[in-house]
Amino acid sequence: MQIVSYIIYLIASILFIFGIKKLGSPKTARQGNMLSSIGMLLAVVITLFDHMIITYEWIIAGLIIGSLIGSLMALKVQMTGMPQMVGLLNGFGGGASAVVALGEFFKVDTPNFEINIIITIVLSVLIGAVTFTGSFIAFGKLQGIVTGKVVKYPLQNTINVLLFVVVLAAGVFLIVDQTQIELLLGIVAVSLLLGVLLVLPIGGADMPVAVSLLNSYSGIAASMTGFVISNNMLIIAGALVGASGIILTLIMCRGMNRSLMNVVLGGWESAGAGGAAAGGGEQKPHKSIDSEELAMLFDSASSVVIVPGYGMAVAQAQHAIRDLANILESKGIKVRFAIHPVAGRMPGHMNVLLAEAQVSYDKLYALEDINDDFPNTDVVFVVGANDVVNPAARHDQASPIYGMPILNVDYSKTVIVNKRSMNVGYAGIDNELFYLDNTLMYFGDAKDAISKLVNEIKEL
Amino acid sequence: MEILDLIMQIYVFVLAIFVGFELITKVPPTLHTPLMSGSNAISGITIVGALIVAGEGQNMLSTILGLVALIFATINVVGGYLVTDRMLKMFKKK
Numbered sequence: 001m002q003i004v005s006y007i008i009y010l011i012a013s014i015l016f017i018f019g020i021k022k023l024g025s026p027k028t029a030r031q032g033n034m035l036s037s038i039g040m041l042l043a044v045v046i047t048l049f050d051h052m053i054i055t056y057e058w059i060i061a062g063l064i065i066g067s068l069i070g071s072l073m074a075l076k077v078q079m080t081g082m083p084q085m086v087g088l089l090n091g092f093g094g095g096a097s098a099v100v101a102l103g104e105f106f107k108v109d110t111p112n113f114e115i116n117i118i119i120t121i122v123l124s125v126l127i128g129a130v131t132f133t134g135s136f137i138a139f140g141k142l143q144g145i146v147t148g149k150v151v152k153y154p155l156q157n158t159i160n161v162l163l164f165v166v167v168l169a170a171g172v173f174l175i176v177d178q179t180q181i182e183l184l185l186g187i188v189a190v191s192l193l194l195g196v197l198l199v200l201p202i203g204g205a206d207m208p209v210a211v212s213l214l215n216s217y218s219g220i221a222a223s224m225t226g227f228v229i230s231n232n233m234l235i236i237a238g239a240l241v242g243a244s245g246i247i248l249t250l251i252m253c254r255g256m257n258r259s260l261m262n263v264v265l266g267g268w269e270s271a272g273a274g275g276a277a278a279g280g281g282e283q284k285p286h287k288s289i290d291s292e293e294l295a296m297l298f299d300s301a302s303s304v305v306i307v308p309g310y311g312m313a314v315a316q317a318q319h320a321i322r323d324l325a326n327i328l329e330s331k332g333i334k335v336r337f338a339i340h341p342v343a344g345r346m347p348g349h350m351n352v353l354l355a356e357a358q359v360s361y362d363k364l365y366a367l368e369d370i371n372d373d374f375p376n377t378d379v380v381f382v383v384g385a386n387d388v389v390n391p392a393a394r395h396d397q398a399s400p401i402y403g404m405p406i407l408n409v410d411y412s413k414t415v416i417v418n419k420r421s422m423n424v425g426y427a428g429i430d431n432e433l434f435y436l437d438n439t440l441m442y443f444g445d446a447k448d449a450i451s452k453l454v455n456e457i458k459e460l
Numbered sequence: 461m462e463i464l465d466l467i468m469q470i471y472v473f474v475l476a477i478f479v480g481f482e483l484i485t486k487v488p489p490t491l492h493t494p495l496m497s498g499s500n501a502i503s504g505i506t507i508v509g510a511l512i513v514a515g516e517g518q519n520m521l522s523t524i525l526g527l528v529a530l531i532f533a534t535i536n537v538v539g540g541y542l543v544t545d546r547m548l549k550m551f552k553k554k
Contacts, residue, residue, distance in 0.1 A: 016502050016505075017479060017483065019498070019502075020480075020483045020484065020487075020495075020498070020499065020502075021483050021486075023487050023491055023494065023495050023498060024483070024486045024487050024488070024491075025488075026488075026490065026491060026548075026551040026553070027553075029491055029494060029548045029551065030545065030548040030549060030551075032498075033494070033498050033541060033544045033545055033548055034545075036498060036501070036502060036541070037501070037541040040501070040502070040504070040505065040507075040537055040541070043505065043507075043508055044507060044508070044511065047508045047511045047512065048511065048515075050511075050512060050515075052512050052515070052516050053511065053512060053515030053516065054515065054516065054517050055515055055517045056515060058514045058515065058523055058526065058527045058530070059511055059514050059515050059530065061527065062510070062514055062526075062527050062530030062531050062534060063530065063534055065531050065534070066530060066531040066532070066533065066534020066535045066537075066538060067534055067538045069531070069535045069539070070534060070535040070536070070537065070538030070539030070540075070542065071538055071539065071542055073535070073539045073543070074538070074539045074540075074542035074543035074546065075542065075546070077543060079547070079550075082493055082497070082543075082547070085497070085539075085543060086493070086496050086497050086500060089497065089500050089501070089535070089536050089539050089540050089543075090500055090503075092504075092532040092533070092535045092536040092539075093500060093503040093504050093506065093532070093533065093536040093540075095529075095532045096504070096506045096507070096510055096529045096530075096532035096533035096536060097506045097509075097529075099510075099525050099526075099528050099529035099532065100506055100509035100510050100513055100525075100526075100529045100533075102525050103510075103513035103514075103522045103525035103526045103529060104509075104513060104522075106519070106521045106522045106525060107513065107516060107518035107519065107522035108518070109519075114462040115462065115463075116462050116463065116465065116466035117462075211496070212496065215496055215499065215500055215503075218500065218503045219499070219502075219503045221503075221506070222503045222504075222505055222506045223473055225506045225509050226469070226509075227466070227469055227473075228509070229508075229509045229512065230465065230469070231508060231509070232469065232472050233505065233508070234505050234506060234508060234509065235469055235472050235473050235476065236472060236473075236476040237502050237503065237505040238503060238505065238506075239472075239473050239474075239476035239477045239479075239480055240476055240477075240479065240480040240483070240499065240502060241480075241499045241500065241502050241503040242477065242480065243476075243477045243478075243479075243480025243481045243484060244480055244484045244495060244496075244499040245496075245499070247481065247484045247485060248484075248492060248495070248496065251489075251492075339489070339490075341489060346492075346493055346496065347489070347492035347493060347495075347496060348489060348490060348491060348492030348493035348494070348495070348496075349493060351489070351490040351491070351492070351493065352493045352494070352547055352550070355547070355550040355551045355552070356550050358550070358552065358554075360552065360553050360554040361490050361551050361552070361553055362553050364490050366488075366489045366490075
């Protein structure tokens with residue numbers, strides 16, 4: 001029986017790998033997710049036959065409760081709420097790993113584990129608990145329950161390092177004397193606190209990095225649990241997820257030209273303060289345009305690029321944007337979407353929203369695929385994006401976003417910026433794009449303003 | 461002997477990380493959100509550990525911990541796969 005389950009676990013691992021491989025193309029992605037879920041089902045079913053399992057009532061209760069909550073969450077969540085959803089799921093995954101390790105520890109009356117097991121129990125509890133509370137704080141920030149601002153307090157990093165050292169020291173003592181159960185409880189408590197303190201300083205727009213990083217942690221926690229229960233399938237699956245999270249984290253950091261350290265420690269805070277002060281002062285002249293004129297401008301264009309940002313998600317404007325794209329295309333105008341890697345609150349956030357609005361995915365372009373094309377573009381329409389189109393990133397060495405790769409929308413013939421007001425973006429700095437000669441501001445809530453624009457175009 | 465076991469497990473861990481890096485660098489940005497939620501569901505594999513702890517019937521404390529872990533992991537697995545499927549269903553080319 002043992003042999004059968006090992007073989008099934010191997011098959012499940014292979015299905016996970018193929019599942020992720022098929023996620024490499026939108027055509028096969030859904031099938032890939034299906035393969036991966038079949039792997040999971042196989043793993044669960046064969047585990048139910050494990051000779052160590054003697055009672056099933058708790059298992060049935062747990063599976064039913066978990067399935068109900070999980071499917072309710074998955075079916076109810078709106079596409080704009082996806083970052084929160086992923087944050088929450090991460091938290092549950094990390095929490096599960098930590099609690100499994102605790103359960104392993106407490107199932108014997110006098111713990112006397114092999115050194116490799118006790119080490120991985122400590123690591124699993126540490127990483128799992130940090131993921132658990134960290135993810136819930138990230139969820140709170142994305143949902144607006146916890147402040148989305150960069151939170152700073154004195155000795156922040158010193159405290160975090162100190163807490164981390166405390167956990168490690170407690171871990172070492174526990175390994176030496178495993179009967180000191182208080183030590184393990186201390187590790188749990190400090191790790192939970194550490195999760196809160198690590199995510200709290202991170203600002204709202206840096207959440208793509210935080211969520212990716214927590215995703216990675218939840219994978220590594222699962223791997224550690226694999227070490228605890230000596231199961232290679234868990235080690236493999238967890239490592240795949242750990243790698244995935246790290247890669248996404250690095251892509252996000254590169255998209256902002258910042259180091260991981262800078263993001264995690266809550267960077268950009270000084271810029272935020274300085275920029276806000278400057279923004280409050282003089283008002284530079286900008287030009288604005290109304291929907292009627294804008295309709296005529298679009299009508300005379302032959303190629304249009306739409307640049308969505310987090311503002312599109314907030315205003316739920318993706319459907320209105322789809323209508324705009326459709327009507328322009330019906331007039332023979334070429335419409336494309338340019339998506340900055342850190343647009344929105346998680347990697348790929350804009351793509352999912354546009355997919356929801358039934359925009360064909362081959363019209364969505366990544367930064368490097370479209371940036372050289374802006375000089376040949378008649379009209380660029382920026383909807384709810386700000387810092388990622390600020391030309392200051394290219395030339396102003398004093399700017400906090402200097403060096404960040406941006407969409408060069410200012411190279412196009414005309415830039416239309418839809419915003420509610422002239423307020424500054426996340427980085428807290430003024431955007432010089434708004435004052436350029438070829439930029440026109442189109443004020444209003446994205447959804448209403450774009451619907452109005454679509455009506456004007458229809459009437460032409 | 462257990463140290464040798466540990467080293468073999470570290471082999472598996474390191475090689476799987478390399479496989480992960482190879483696979484994931486090929487996923488296009490357009491699919492990064494489903495990649496996150498889909499890989500997130502995979503990290504719910506810890507459900508296997510939860511099932512064993514919840515079903516071993518060793519003592520009350522570990523059984524309760526097992527139940528909690530099982531609920532968490534099941535939410536992660538079921539929620540993760542379902543929401544990923546919901547998203548991927550929408551990615552269409554006209």
